[in-house]
Amino acid sequence: MSVHKTTAKRVTTHVLQAMKERGEKISMLTAYDYSMASVIDDAGIDVILVGDSASNVMAGHETTLPITLDQMIYHASSVVRAVNRSLVVVDLPFGAYQSNSKKALASTIRIMKESGAHAVKLEGGKEIQGSVRRILSAGVPVMGHLGLTPQSIYKFGTYTVRAKEEEEAERLVNDAQLLESLGCFAIVLEKIPAELGKRVAETLHIPIIGIGAGKYVDGQVLVSHDLLGISKEFQPRFLRRYLNLYDDIKGAVSRYIEDVKSNDFPNEKEQY
Ligand code: KIV
Numbered sequence: 060m061s062v063h064k065t066t067a068k069r070v071t072t073h074v075l076q077a078m079k080e081r082g083e084k085i086s087m088l089t090a091y092d093y094s095m096a097s098v099i100d101d102a103g104i105d106v107i108l109v110g111d112s113a114s115n116v117m118a119g120h121e122t123t124l125p126i127t128l129d130q131m132i133y134h135a136s137s138v139v140r141a142v143n144r145s146l147v148v149v150d151l152p153f154g155a156y157q158s159n160s161k162k163a164l165a166s167t168i169r170i171m172k173e174s175g176a177h178a179v180k181l182e183g184g185k186e187i188q189g190s191v192r193r194i195l196s197a198g199v200p201v202m203g204h205l206g207l208t209p210q211s212i213y214k215f216g217t218y219t220v221r222a223k224e225e226e227e228a229e230r231l232v233n234d235a236q237l238l239e240s241l242g243c244f245a246i247v248l249e250k251i252p253a254e255l256g257k258r259v260a261e262t263l264h265i266p267i268i269g270i271g272a273g274k275y276v277d278g279q280v281l282v283s284h285d286l287l288g289i290s291k292e293f294q295p296r297f298l299r300r301y302l303n304l305y306d307d308i309k310g311a312v313s314r315y316i317e318d319v320k321s322n323d324f325p326n327e328k329e330q331y
Contacts (some may be wrong), residue, residue: 184234
């Protein structure tokens with residue numbers, strides 16, 4: 060017998076595939092904690108990514124490399140407790156899958172068992188095919204990630220647009236086709252030319268989710284802190300900010316400080 064938390068119709072990998080087939084765009088955002096995940100899920104997002112960008116936006120590291128598997132499981136389990144509807148995908152962090160496929164599966168099993176998430180995401184193509192195959196053989200859905208792959212930042216040297224040259228573009232298309240043939244349910248394409256995003260989305264049958272990959276792919280993902288304007292300095296061309304929460308929160312905190320200092324807070328009605 061299965062026990063369901065709510066009656067909300069859950070988004071599954073099959074739902075995402077059907078969305079691609081009928082041309083309905085897929086929405087995806089990151090979340091790393093219970094409160095943010097509750098709001099995002101309630102708003103109707105299709106996919107929540109517990110991204111290793113938590114290393115940047117939650118922990119303040121310069122890159123995604125330092126975050127550990129234990130820390131990803133902590134973030135993922137907080138998110139899963141909040142979610143009623145969205146598909147929850149968790150990034151396998153740097154070091155949890157690159158060395159060999161057995162380690163990749165062991166890391167994945169910990170994520171699935173300890174957080175209750177629904178799928179994992181791995182960065183890379185041909186070079187990680189053994190890990191992708193082994194994780195899939197255990198029945199865990201895998202999302203790929205090609206183009207700018209932040210875990211390889213020290214190989215690239217910069218966060219600039221990837222696959223502008225023909226050779227790298229061809230390699231990316233081949234990697235995307237390989238990931239699809241292995242059985243990945245979707246692929247994230249990060250910071251590549253829009254025309255290349257279009258080509259991959261049209262060639263492949265599985266959903267292609269872009270971040271800085273143009274408008275012709277099957278869905279979009281952003282880091283929620285960027286969309287909400289909590290992070291201030293990060294201003295890539297592909298980012299659309301919907302709020303300026305940094306300024307709003309700072310303003311609210313300044314008012315609170317003033318009220319405490321002036322003994323305006325708490326007032327008569329705010330005490331027992
Ligand atoms: O970690 C992350 O937030 C990501 C997205 C940028 C796709 O991988």
